[in-house]
Amino acid sequence: MIRFILTRVGLVLPTFIGITLLAFAMIRLIPGDPVELLVGERGMTAERHAQLRAGLGLDKPLLVQYASYIGGVLHGDLGKSIVTKRPVSEEFFTLFPATVELSLCALLFAVLLGLPAGIIAAVRRGSTFDHTVMGVALTGYSMPIFWWGLLLIILFSGILGWTPVSGRISLLFYFDAVTGFMLIDSLLSGQEGAFVSTLSHLVLPTIVLGTIPLAVIARQTRSAMLEVLNEDYVRTARAKGLAPLRVIGLHALRNALIPVVTVIGLQVGVLFSGAVLTETIFAWPGIGKWLIDSISRRDYPSVQGGILLIATTVILVNLAVDLVYGLINPRIRHNR
């Protein structure tokens, strides 16, 4: 078991180094000059330009820049944003909770709806319910989510006026960020209506971001369930006359969940991609939007740090899923 964990962790290290290289190389390949962008039409003298580039360490050989970057990373220093002149890690971690909160809500939404839908669809294979769920799931899977977001805004915020257009909470509530998670902070604040306001702001983004994971989970659950329901031990259990609910709940579901857990883990990357779009549409103050902004401003340290931190998150989540998977499914552990 320990060997299994060690090999998995060992595999992560080279990936991590690769990521730092990739992030470092990529942002330097992007044409454009961050110094020039700082002053716009005004322009500056060549000397001043050189001086500012030197100030950012951009004049040194690439290898030296990389070495100093890695040195910083190892000390937990990701550099300072060129635009705001604040430490990148500070910027990242003030925005990160917003993205995590939204992603978790979306995932919860997807699991809570997708799992039961998939199970019932499998149990009632061929029924109208099955066809409807699968039809809806495939539609959801095919949905351009940025468009979906716009449609929901038109309908629920524009025409019906049920939900706020954007943001995380009504701005008239004011309390200090304790955890950075608005749902928790609004409860802690004890202000009446704050939690409800937070929820009402979360609804549309959650639906939009959760749509694709929901579709994937529903489909995956259904096919995993179908496979398990056909296995001999389930048939035996049924033949023994066990109550159908018991069969489904006890025997089938437990085994069907294994691949489903993997799929849920894989949705983390999908969620980040979706977050970029969802945050753009709903003006959600998270890291997806921040990264896109940083790219367009050629803010090297921010993009570099952001890519590194996001990739690390994805790697760690995948590692965790892998390990959990190995724990619940001994076959995998020995196979690899």
Added chain:
Amino acid sequence: MSASIETPTAQVQAQVHEPPHPLREFWSYFSQNQGAVAGLLVFAVICLVAISADFTHPHPPNEQFREHFLQPPMWQEGGSAEFPLGTDAVGRDMLSRIMHGARYSLVIGLIVISLSLTAGITLGLVAAFHRGVIEIVVMRTMDILLSLPSLLLAVVIVAILGPDLFNAMLAISVVYIPHLVRLTRAAALTERSKDYVTASRVAGAGTLRLAVVTVLPNCLAPLIVQATLSFSSAILDAAALGFLGMGAQPPTPEWGTMLAEAREFVLRAWWVVTFPGVAILVTVLALNLLGDGLRDALDPKLKRM
């Protein structure tokens, strides 16, 4: 991995039944799936529209009718049959633009799958047949690419190459490569250990011949399924890039770009926002239905998404 255990049984069964021609067999499976057939039909219509757009469109897609800014669709008050789906902010006919958009989307899908399939299969076979350092390098690189959210990776690549449609297609292709490499490698490794490959090797076939002529054809089923699904994702991703301003550039009637341009009219002119989105949804849905059908027909064991 479980597929390798099951395949021999499937083969045995197939032999017992004296199979008809593989294509006919495929069609008989495929046509049982109503959704897939519907998908195929819709897709065929979209292809037809795309091919014939130059002759069948009501107006040239970029012609601006200065007297008809943001005219609603024909069935709504203020609309006219001249512009069945209305016009956009500079008076261009929505229907014509959507018809031409179909062409862009199909081209995007085709180019992305050809690029990513070529690169993915090559790298996958290389990794499967050159185990050791090369394999490790290839597979680790794929891991690294996979650890970046796909849209983010695509955005960065487009930022490097410059925002235009072809670069967006390149970026999306790169994003799809890792999956294809893994798929090809896994399938090739399974096949490689089989007797017919060993036989061929003993008969003196070189590695290249072994990889391309002997092994590859037997790995095609999952790749075809993956390609169909990539086709639809490519359309979605290109539209997303267009929406972020990093795909096709205006005035190209690419659906995602049209949506991005239409965003400022969300509250004023629902038709400029709705129709490009519907077009994307319908196309992608048709392709996904088709993909599902193909998967079930080609390889009943590959039921996972």
Added chain:
Amino acid sequence: MKDRARGLALAAALGLTALTAQAKTLVYCSEGSPEGFNASLYTAGTTFDASSRQIFDRLVEFEPTNLTIVPGLAESWTISDDGLSYTFKLRAGVKFHASRNFTPSREFNADDVVYSFERQLLVDHPMHNVSGGQYEYFESMDMPALIQSIDKIDALTVRFTLNRPEAPFLSNLGMDFASIMSREQADALLAAGTPEKADLQPVGTGPFLLLAYQKDAVIRYKAHPDYWAGKAAIDDLIFAITPDASVRLQKLRAGECHVMAYPNPADIASIRSDPALILQEQAGMNIGYLAFNTEKAPFTDKRVRQALNMAVDKQAIIDAVYQGEGMIAKNPFPPTIWSYNESIQDYAYDPEGARRLLAEAGVSHLETDIWAMPVQRPYNPNARRMAELIQSDWAKVGVTARPVTFEWGEYLKRSKMGEHQTVLLGWTGDNGDPDNFLFTLLSCGAARDAANRARWCNEDFEALLMQAKSTADIARRTEYYEKAQVIFKEEAPWITIAHSVVFMPMRNEVVGYRIDPFGLHKFYGVDLQ
């Protein structure tokens, strides 16, 4: 209407209503996050809106309608006859903000003025290198070369000594980088070893004090109770950061904010017709232009430049690019700035005449590029569309033009190096002084790899600018600048295209808002009914 009423009812039920009576809260839907809160470190208007315009005061301020200079923290000033020495008498009894983190023990005095400028001027000042230590605006207004010294004469008197006469200097002191910060706070933070907090928890004398900032979400301010010009009419000011223009408008309509920045040109008509909204508008202090590279043939010939001026249908550009909401430009700066020469005749749209003039200059089959920037700018909402229009106009007079674009930073750099033949660009004024347009954009000094994209250097024009710089007498300066505009039009290094119009949509209950001539947003003096 019904829908909106329902939306508001629901908002009220949730305790969201923005219109409660006790504390007056004004919500402003802003377009983005500020870079920070020390205006001298940054250059973006969004940053100035969030920092210098609310939190800080300057020695002098601009009168919003005619841009004359009025007293701010300085009650009065005298300029020596040689134009080298500026002495300011400071206002007494001005109080700094007291916040959670800092309680001022004294009132504003000369030390704060000296500190605010020396931090930027002196490389060895203990605060100079804090937060990056780059003061781009201070640099680009050439202050390090200009200022010889800043001296405290007594507690309420400060003298600036210059190295050379520079008439626009007084205007420069009204700019955002010249905001006055608290020396006492800086000293305290230096002693505590956390000097960077001076830029995060700003302490100024302005009408609002910063309460809290959440990146990409919200900035909160409270009215400064002891503001020297009287407490603001509103109690709380909130910036709701909303990058998407149509979302901002929707929030405005739903009553989630009272004032919004930068509406979509496409929405202007519907805002105008909405009875719940007011739309203020004013000519922006900017110019969008096309510059000919006068170092490259045939643009060295002024007849060619004039001909291409005549070939462009500016009204069509206003309609298609500015959605009709712009103003044709004939001079290199907008009419809101003093010394604008009304008597200048613009080149009329005349393709026939243009063709004749080109033939006269012996130019046929001219091929050129038109550089179009990839980004939306205040003075040009869509450069690519503009380039396409100019391309088709020029085609009518036999000139083949090819639109070219680069990534924005690259675009600025390459055009500065003069790689273009013709380039679209523009300028937004910094201090309302004609010098800020003419000298920065068209002087000989700027022609070498600087902001003068036409790379145009005309001795007569230059002489007039230099004369105007060395006198503080507005009447004489006006005369020089009016003459300079005549030369500019005749020589035609640019096609002056348009001045955009600044729009501010706001709800009916907002009173007292005045559009800032610099396109910034200031909320002192605004009230809610």
